[in-house]
Amino acid sequence: xxxxxxxxxxxxxxxxxxxxxxxxxxxxxxxxxxxxxxxxxxxxxxxxxxxxxxxxxxxxxxxxxxxxxxxxxxxxxxxxxxxxxxxxxxxxxxxxxxxxxxxxxxxxxxxxxxxxxxxxxxxxxxxxxxxxxxxxxxxxxxxxxxxxxxxxxxxxxxxxxxxxxxxxxxxxxxxxxxxxxxxxxxx
Amino acid sequence: xxxxxxxxxxxxxxxxxxxxxxxxxxxxxxxxxxxxxxxxxxxxxxxxxxxxxxxxxxxxxxxxxxxxxxxxxxxxxxxxxxxxxxxxxxxxxxxxxxxxxxxxxxxxxxxxxxxxxxxxxxxxxxxxxxxxxxxxxxxxxxxxxxxxxxxxxxxxxxxxxxxxxxxxxxxxxxxxxxxxxxxxxxxxxxxxxxxxxxxxxxxxxxxxxxxxxxxxxxxxxxxxxxxxxxxxxxxxxxxxxxxxxxxxxxxxxxxxxxxxxxxxxxxxxxxxxxxxxxxxxxxxxxxxxxxxxxxxxxxxxxxxxxxxxxxxxxxxxxxxxxx
Numbered sequence: 448x449x450x451x452x453x454x455x456x457x458x459x460x461x462x463x464x465x466x467x468x469x470x471x472x473x474x475x476x477x478x479x480x481x482x483x484x485x486x487x488x489x490x491x492x493x494x495x496x497x498x499x500x501x502x503x504x505x506x507x508x509x510x511x512x513x514x515x516x517x518x519x520x521x522x523x524x525x526x527x528x529x530x531x532x533x534x535x536x537x538x539x540x541x542x543x544x545x546x547x548x549x550x551x552x553x554x555x556x557x558x559x560x561x562x563x564x565x566x567x568x569x570x571x572x573x574x575x576x577x578x579x580x581x582x583x584x585x586x587x588x589x590x591x592x593x594x595x596x597x598x599x600x601x602x603x604x605x606x607x608x609x610x611x612x613x614x615x616x617x618x619x620x621x622x623x624x625x626x627x628x629x630x631x632x633x634x
Numbered sequence: 635x636x637x638x639x640x641x642x643x644x645x646x647x648x649x650x651x652x653x654x655x656x657x658x659x660x661x662x663x664x665x666x667x668x669x670x671x672x673x674x675x676x677x678x679x680x681x682x683x684x685x686x687x688x689x690x691x692x693x694x695x696x697x698x699x700x701x702x703x704x705x706x707x708x709x710x711x712x713x714x715x716x717x718x719x720x721x722x723x724x725x726x727x728x729x730x731x732x733x734x735x736x737x738x739x740x741x742x743x744x745x746x747x748x749x750x751x752x753x754x755x756x757x758x759x760x761x762x763x764x765x766x767x768x769x770x771x772x773x774x775x776x777x778x779x780x781x782x783x784x785x786x787x788x789x790x791x792x793x794x795x796x797x798x799x800x801x802x803x804x805x806x807x808x809x810x811x812x813x814x815x816x817x818x819x820x821x822x823x824x825x826x827x828x829x830x831x832x833x834x835x836x837x838x839x840x841x842x843x844x845x846x847x848x849x850x851x852x853x854x855x856x857x858x859x860x861x862x863x864x865x866x867x868x869x870x871x872x873x874x875x876x877x878x879x880x881x882x883x884x885x886x887x888x889x890x891x892x893x894x895x896x897x898x899x900x901x902x903x904x905x906x907x908x909x910x911x912x913x914x915x916x917x918x919x920x921x922x923x924x925x926x927x928x929x930x931x932x933x934x935x936x937x938x939x940x941x942x943x944x945x946x947x948x949x950x951x952x953x954x955x956x957x
Contacts, residue, residue: 483871575817579871581874589853589855
């Protein structure tokens with residue numbers, strides 16, 4: 448009788464330890480997803496901050512790109528208003544990258560703009576921020592891969608379901624953003 | 635920029651001067667080897683013919699020590715002088731043909747502090763030798779390249795209880811420290827993956843313990859790269875910023891060229907590459923005439939082979955905010 452009780456207590460303690468371990472591991476994975484997402488956010492904001500500078504630098508040359516300017520300024524206004532949900536904000540941010548690249552491409556036709564120190568600096572900063580966004584996305588997707596594996600695998604799925612841990616969606620670049628990523632791949 | 639035939643012809647007068655030194659060394663080498671070995675063999679054989687055999691063996695031993703010292707002082711030192719003079723005369727010209735901003739210092743190298751600071755190896759060396767430093771700017775990249783032999787001292791007891799000291803190699807080969815083309819603040823290490831390859835999923839558990847101070851194991855998307863290397867970093871996003879998908883392929887190409895034990899570190903905005911290499915590089919052969927131009931071609935090939943790493947890793951592309 449006593450040995451059965453000891454066995455039950457021992458087994459219970461062992462199971463509790465496993466439960467604690469799985470729970471903590473899930474929390475750590477979820478925090479990694481959050482941390483990776485905030486890195487994307489920080490870098491998107493960095494890119495966002497480059498818009499006034501870019502518009503100011505290129506506007507004298509790209510009068511035929513009026514529609515792009517309008518789209519870019521409107522997107523920035525929407526984000527600044529703070530009225531967008533997180534997912535809507537990301538969707539709007541996704542449109543910003545290609546529009547900025549389009550304006551940068553204007554310099555191809557204007558050698559004096561292309562060779563200006565200010566423009567070159569802007570171009571370098573944008574390239575850097577774009578790569579940082581890409582790195583943050585890869586980190587986010589790696590973190591999502593880890594938590595999704597844990598949420599779907601046995602026995603961690605039992606703990607995940609009991610404590611409300613959920614699958615996350617991978618960050619997929621839109622068609623426009625994908626084309627700009629392809630350009631960077633050559634660098 | 636001069637080509638190899640121009641460099642060679644401009645060096646001929648210098649090489650002819652060096653050839654005199656080489657011939658003197660070769661003559662002395664032969665003479666002192668004869669001075670060492672003929673009496674040595676005679677003493678050793680004679681020891682068996684006399685009664686005081688032990689005294690004969692002792693005399694053989696003493697002559698061996700004296701002979702080696704004589705050889706080192708009178709002949710080997712000439713060989714070292716010839717090698718150093720040859721390198722000083724030939725390598726700067728070869729480097730100029732690659733990039734005029736590259737300099738060569740045969741006696742200098744990468745300091746012990748810098749070697750330990752790279753964190754590519756966890757053991758501090760007890761015996762450290764470095765030479766053949768190449769430094770300067772290659773294209774747009776500042777670099778230091780040197781040969782290193784770092785060893786750890788260990789002791790063991792033999793069956794008689796005597797303690798014996800011996801040295802184990804930590805790293806022998808070439809180390810390249812180059813300015814990286816992107817700015818970063820953390821520390822990222824790309825080390826050969828041994829645990830996962832040997833033990834599969836269990837190995838991954840051990841991999842987590844194989845990192846450096848304050849680093850975490852980072853899993854990257856490229857399966858081939860993951861099989862070849864274990865990546866540790868203080869910053870997951872920054873590690874991916876440095877190790878872009880294109881950079882992963884370039885590092886795999888480097889591994890193909892330099893072997894499986896190649897390792898890389900990214901720290902203080904610099905890249906460190908350690909390439910194990912069992913043979914000395916940039917060493918002229920004393921058996922060949924100094925005027926033999928095929929040696930010069932071989933040295934130029936060796937220099938280009940390692941310096942091309944800068945282009946292979948695309949470090950001269952400066953499209954980011956770092957100039």
